[in-house]
Amino acid sequence: MKKSNKTLLLGVGLGLGLLLLSSCTNTFCSTSDQANLLYPYEQGITTYVSSLEEVPESYRDSAKQVFEGNDNLYAYVPITEEGEYGAIGADFLSTSVISAAKSNGYPIPTQTYFAAIDQKVVEIAVDAYIADHPDLGLTRETISAEYVSAYDSEGNLKEPEAAALRQFGYLKFFGPSDNQVLWGYYDAWLEEFKASDEPGLGYLNCPTSDFLTLYKDTTLNRITSARSCIATQDGYYGHYGADENWTVAIEAKDYSYAWSRGFLEGLLIYPIAWATDSLAYSIDPLLSGAAQLLALLVVTVVIRLLFMGISFPSTMNQQKMQALQPQLAKLQAKYPNANTNQAQKARLAQEQMALYKRNKIHPFLSLLLPLVIQFPLFICVWAAFQGSSALSSGLFLNLSLAKTIQSALFDFSGTWYLNTNGWWTALVMFLLMAAGQILAMMVPQILQKKRTKKVARLTRNPAMEKQQKTTRWMMIGMSIFTIFMGFFLVSAMAFYWFVGSLMQIAQTLIMHVILLKTQKKKERKY
DSSP: OOHHHHHHHHHHHHHHHHHHHHHTSOOOOOHHHHHHHHTTTOOOSOEEESSGGGSOGGGTTTOEESSTTOSSOEEEOOBOTTSSBOSTTOHHIIIIIIHHHHHHTOOOOOHHHHHHHHHHHHHHHHHHHHHHOGGGOOOTTTOOGGGTOSBOTTSOBOOTTSSHHHHHGGGGSBOOTTSOOBTHHHHHHHHHHHTOOSTTOSGGGSOOHHHHHHHHHHHHHHTTTOOOOBBSSSEEEEEETTTTOEEEEEOBOOHHHHHHHOHHIIIIIHHHHHHHHHHHHHHOTTOOSHHHHHHHHHHHHHHHHHHHHHTHHHHHHHHHHHHTHHHHHHHHHHSTTTTTOHHHHHHHHHHHHHHHHHTTOOTTHHHHHHHHHHHHHHHHHHHHHHHBTTTTSSOBTTBOTTSBHHHHHTOOTTTGGGTTTSHHHHHHHHHHHHHHHHHHHHHHHHHHHHHHTTSOOOSOOHHHHHHHHHHHHHHHHHHHHHHHHHHHSBHHHHHHHHHHHHHHHHHHHHHHHHHHHHHHHHHHHO
């Protein structure tokens, strides 16, 4: 097999291995976390107001009291001109679930069924809210929409603990305390409604098994990419929901939980996320955004320094090989036909190995060891940054560090030219990352060219030229691959790569100076 083909296969193998290993890292999201993540997207079809006068006139005949004897809380189901459910938070149900069901020919449950589910949700949410806020003196008979609806009268989202559905709406997807599983309550309600003889309910008006499977799968798929559940303390994190304005409750995780998720999760992923989370909190407990970037900077520097320490023998080995380029060039010039002449090729290989041995260099150490260490480390850093609850909160120049560069660059909602959703921030971060990667690749080549500049080239050496060309293309391919990956990974990884590339450049220059001084000392001795 040709060397170029081997190089290509190696690159493809690394890419596939990266994808495979990344898929092996487990999410830290607990069942409770998942339920909290689900509710911002599927909040039901009902709107709640504090009096019948607040209900639009066209819906007053269908408006109902939420709790018997309570005149402070009414519920109604708004419908859009297109015939879809118009409540805030109902868009996902209409456009993603119901539209998919229609496309597949599945029967659609009645409006009465969806409203009945909402009634069950508001009942358990209100009961939980009353128990959690005894100082308010609320009861089912006195509570109003002010303490129930997740939104105020202008449609603005309330603070997490300001309303029952804002704080406890996630119970729609979370089982009772003695059976804490997804869909615990929901499945029980469904069975109750199937057996009901109320108009609009009963077996024929409730979801079929096909619709229910579609509903659950589609809803869960909506949060598949949400993995920011590594929190050091209980709190509200992230940017979720259709407008990305929901913070959701995430449970604190500890080392024992991390080890239960897997070996890499306990060994590297959790410690990295824990350090990032803890530093961000210590800098700014409000997690406004700048603190996360500073925490990223510190964690990145520490990780890169540790990697440099572990890979120091390999790096030194690589630098020694580069320092020997003038002598290698002379050897290759000595055997100009090594590319086609087997005898010259064998003698060149023997003399090269002898040169390596005299200088205590292991050619394969500089190639294999960095890959063995850096490959899993990269995956763990990526998983930690993607899983960090702190990084998913706050905004740095309007950009969430847990948002991918791709999604940020293609988010033209709002006033995009004013960087409303961090468009420009993502672009600058991506360009800096790309520039850093290119410079980190070019600096060693520039230094190598400088070392071999004074070497007299007695004859043209095709073997040497081919080797240099292969190495150059391999470096270019790896840089392009890194930049390509950075486009699809979270913004925090772009920052990590940028800082890492600067440190790599600094390391290369420092090692270059050290080796030059060492080489001059040897020359003076002889």
